[in-house]
Amino acid sequence: MSNYPAILYVEDDARSARIMKMLLTGTMNLQHVNIFEESSDFIERVEALSPQPDVIFLDIHVKPYDGFEMLQMLRAHPNYRNVPVVALTASVMNEEVEQLRVAGFDSCFAKPLDIDQFPDRLQRVLNGEVMWYILS
Numbered sequence: 399m400s401n402y403p404a405i406l407y408v409e410d411d412a413r414s415a416r417i418m419k420m421l422l423t424g425t426m427n428l429q430h431v432n433i434f435e436e437s438s439d440f441i442e443r444v445e446a447l448s449p450q451p452d453v454i455f456l457d458i459h460v461k462p463y464d465g466f467e468m469l470q471m472l473r474a475h476p477n478y479r480n481v482p483v484v485a486l487t488a489s490v491m492n493e494e495v496e497q498l499r500v501a502g503f504d505s506c507f508a509k510p511l512d513i514d515q516f517p518d519r520l521q522r523v524l525n526g527e528v529m530w531y532i533l534s
Contacts, residue, residue, distance in 0.1 A: 402428055402429045402430055403428065403430070403452040403453065403520075403524055404430035404431075404432075404447070404449045404450060404451045404452050405422055405428060405430065405431045405432070405451060405452070405453055405454075405455070405520075406432045406433075406434070406444065406447065406451040406453075406454045406455070407419075407422075407431070407432070407433045407434070407454075407455040407457075407486075408433075408434045408436075408437055408440075408454075408455070408456050408457055408460055408465075408468060409433060409434075409435065409455075409457045409460070409486070410435055410436055410457065410459075410460045410461065411457070412435070414457070414486075414509065414510075415433050415435060417510075417511070417513075418433065418455070418511070419431060419433055421511070421513060421516060425513075425517070426517055426520075430449055432447055432451070436460060436461060436462070437460045437461065437462060437463040437464075437467075437468055438462055438463075440463055440468050440471055441471045441472075441475060444472075444478065445477070450477065450481075451481060452481070452482075452524060453481065453482045453483075453484065453520070453523055453524055454472065454478075454481055454482070454483045454484070455483075455484045455486050455507075456468050456469065456483060456484070456485055456486065456503075457486050457487065457509075458485055458486070458487040458489065458498075459487070459489075465485055465487070465503075466497075466501050469483055469485075469501055469502060469503060470501075473502055482504040482505065482523050482524070482526075483502075483503055483504050484503065484504060484505040484506065484507055484523060485498045485503040485505070485506040485507070486506075486507050486508075486509055486511070487506065487508070487509060488508070488509045488510075495530065499530075504523065504528055505523055505527075505528055505529040505530060505531075506529075506530050506531070507519065507529075507531050508531060512531070515531070519531060
């Protein structure tokens with residue numbers, strides 16, 4: 399990983415988006431952070447990013463395309479099929495987590511995020527680890 403990985407976060411909740419941006423750009427000092435506040439024209443907007451994302455965080459409950467639909471678009475696109483995609487959701491019941499696994503997400507982090515653990519978890523995702531940090 400470079401010193402400054404490129405991050406994309408799709409999140410329609412303004413507070414969650416603000417917290418993630420402060421964490422990534424402030425605490426972690428990352429320089430390539432993009433946040434989409436909704437998912438219209440999703441693939442076209444991802445293609446327009448420079449640099450391209452090294453990891454993509456998707457809130458599951460976004461409109462017009464939800465996290466599952468955005469994941470399908472990414473996996474169908476040759477440029478993004480191998481980019482780690484992490485689901486972020488407050489819905490972490492066992493059945494829902496299994497749906498995320500089956501859909502093809504690489505990892506899942508429960509919201510609210512564990513701010514203290516997030517930098518290490520991000521690095522581990524970038525290193526290729528599959529992680530499922532959920533509340534039991």
